[in-house]
Amino acid sequence: MTKVMQACECKCVRLISRLLKSYFMKLFKTIVLSQFLLLTIALIPFTSCNKSNDAPSAQHTIQGLWIGNISNANSSQFYALSIKPDGKVTFEGFTSGQEQFGAGTWTLVGTDFSANVTTLSGFQSNIGTQQTLTAKFDSKSGLLSEGKWLITSPSTGGTGTFSVTKVE
Numbered sequence: 001m002t003k004v005m006q007a008c009e010c011k012c013v014r015l016i017s018r019l020l021k022s023y024f025m026k027l028f029k030t031i032v033l034s035q036f037l038l039l040t041i042a043l044i045p046f047t048s049c050n051k052s053n054d055a056p057s058a059q060h061t062i063q064g065l066w067i068g069n070i071s072n073a074n075s076s077q078f079y080a081l082s083i084k085p086d087g088k089v090t091f092e093g094f095t096s097g098q099e100q101f102g103a104g105t106w107t108l109v110g111t112d113f114s115a116n117v118t119t120l121s122g123f124q125s126n127i128g129t130q131q132t133l134t135a136k137f138d139s140k141s142g143l144l145s146e147g148k149w150l151i152t153s154p155s156t157g158g159t160g161t162f163s164v165t166k167v168e
Contacts (some may be wrong), residue, residue: 023075053143059139059140060139060140060141060142060166061137061139061141062083062108062113062137062144063083063084063085064082064166064167065082065166065167066080066081066082066083066144066164066165066166066167067079067080067164068080068162068163068164068165069162069165070093070149070160070161070164071119071160071161071162071163072158072159072160073160077094077095078093078095079091079092079093079162079164080092080164081115081133081164083106083115086101087105087106087107088104088105088106088108089103089104089105089115090102090103090104090117091103091133092153095122095123095126096123098122100119100121100122100123100126101119101120101121101122102117102118102119102120102121103117103118103120104116104118106116106133108137111136111137111138111139112134112135112136112137113133113134113135113137113144114132114133114134115132115133116130116132116133116152117130117131117133118130118131119131128163129151129153129154130149130151130152130153131149131150131151131152132149132152133147133148133149133162134146134147134148134149135147135162142166144164144165144166145163147161147162147163147164148161148162149159149162
């Protein structure tokens with residue numbers, strides 16, 4: 001064999017060797033990457049998100065319609081409060097079969113609800129009567145509890161309780 005043929009053969013062997021090495025490296029990378037991809041996909045169900053109770057619970061608002069009853073030492077009657085987002089409140093109730101209606105303003109400081117209302121219609125002797133309403137509001141449960149009312153003008157000493165449940 002001549003030196004030229006040997007050199008040509010050597011170059012061909014090196015070229016074939018590089019091509020095979022390149023092919024096998026690409027094949028190896030493809031196999032490794034595809035196995036990694038399959039393993040990743042297989043592990044997704046085991047590492048997916050789970051539900052947690054750490055998320056903040058929904059907060060209830062005090063605004064809306066509340067229905068229940070109002071009581072004094074002698075009787076208990078239907079009572080409804082409509083607490084509006086603009087700081088206004090209206091009430092409706094029945095005393096001795098006579099509808100009573102009034103309006104006023106409310107505030108909520110922490111859990112302390114208070115409202116100052118004036119009777120606008122009903123028994124003539126009650127029109128203009130001013131009352132203070134107080135209660136505790138729990139934004140987590142949405143409950144308004146420990147409701148109390150007090151007539152502030154005219155100062156008759158009238159007092160009692162109310163119990164209402166939010167309906168809207």
